[in-house]
Amino acid sequence: xxxxxxxxxxxxxxxxxxxxxxxxxxxxxxxxxxxxxxxxxxxxxxxxxxxxxxxxxxxxxxxxxxxxxxxxxxxxxxxxxxxxxxxxxxxxxxxxxxxxxxxxxxxxxxxxxxxxxxxxxxxxxxxxxxxxxxxxxxxxxxxxxxxxxxxxxxxxxxxxxxxxxxxxxxxxxxxxxxxxxxxxxxxxxxxxxxxxxxxxxxxxxxxxxxxxxxxxxxxxxxxxxxxxxxxxxxxxxxxxxxxxxxxxxxxxxxxxxxxxxxxxx
Numbered sequence: 001x002x003x004x005x006x007x008x009x010x011x012x013x014x015x016x017x018x019x020x021x022x023x024x025x026x027x028x029x030x031x032x033x034x035x036x037x038x039x040x041x042x043x044x045x046x047x048x049x050x051x052x053x054x055x056x057x058x059x060x061x062x063x064x065x066x067x068x069x070x071x072x073x074x075x076x077x078x079x080x081x082x083x084x085x086x087x088x089x090x091x092x093x094x095x096x097x098x099x100x101x102x103x104x105x106x107x108x109x110x111x112x113x114x115x116x117x118x119x120x121x122x123x124x125x126x127x128x129x130x131x132x133x134x135x136x137x138x139x140x141x142x143x144x145x146x147x148x149x150x151x152x153x154x155x156x157x158x159x160x161x162x163x164x165x166x167x168x169x170x171x172x173x174x175x176x177x178x179x180x181x182x183x184x185x186x187x188x189x190x191x192x193x194x195x196x197x198x199x200x201x202x203x204x205x206x207x208x209x210x211x212x213x214x215x216x217x218x219x220x221x222x223x224x225x226x227x228x229x230x231x232x233x234x235x236x237x238x239x240x241x242x243x244x245x246x247x248x249x250x251x252x253x254x255x256x257x258x259x260x261x262x263x264x265x
Contacts, residue, residue, distance in 0.1 A: 158221035172232035
């Protein structure tokens with residue numbers, strides 16, 4: 001359990017148990033959710049040998065459905081790590097949901113608010129310093145690409161990687177949209193859908209060490225990470241990603257939230 005030090009200098013206890021980092025909340029909900037997940041999905045785990053079984057690590061993935069965190073968490077949990085996510089702060093204010101997230105030691109992040117990333121960063125670094133597995137969706141929201149390919153991501157992951165020097169494991173997942181379409185709240189329960197997650201080899205961010213305040217360097221490091229995720233997704237899908245990557249900075253679509261709903265208003 002986290003031992004909260006000061007607001008800007010949190011102190012977290014090292015992970016214990018197996019999967020590494022598990023606590024009572026994780027154990028309780030894993031016993032409930034994993035069997036339910038396996039009733040509606042058929043897991044296809046690949047590249048599991050690339051997941052460190054101890055020590056700090058950052059697991060990164062593409063983001064296509066609200067189902068993703070459950071799929072990704074199960075993938076990591078079944079392969080040795082109880083992940084801590086950088087999660088949308090508004091979820092922590094939902095009754096019961098917030099209680100579960102806090103006791104599962106997840107990290108709240110305010111999105112699209114000036115200075116929010118700087119507030120979340122010390123907590124993420126503290127988890128990594130203690131030896132935890134941190135899960136990050138570099139895009140920060142569901143992809144806006146019409147065919148669900150990864151889009152241009154935010155630079156927070158790159159800064160976290162170069163500041164922590166923790167191993168970064170790129171992952172790609174596919175199949176979740178067949179169970180829960182983007183922004184949908186109505187899952188398809190039958191027939192069971194294959195959900196694939198593939199982990200790649202650790203990424204090397206050493207050329208950017210010490211450059212966390214150089215915006216262009218962080219843009220390059222972010223593109224490097226996203227290209228690794230995209231390559232894994234190409235292998236899973238058996239397709240080539242488009243050469244032109246969707247860039248939310250150049251789009252009129254809102255950066256966060258259900259853009260489809262807003263477009264239809």
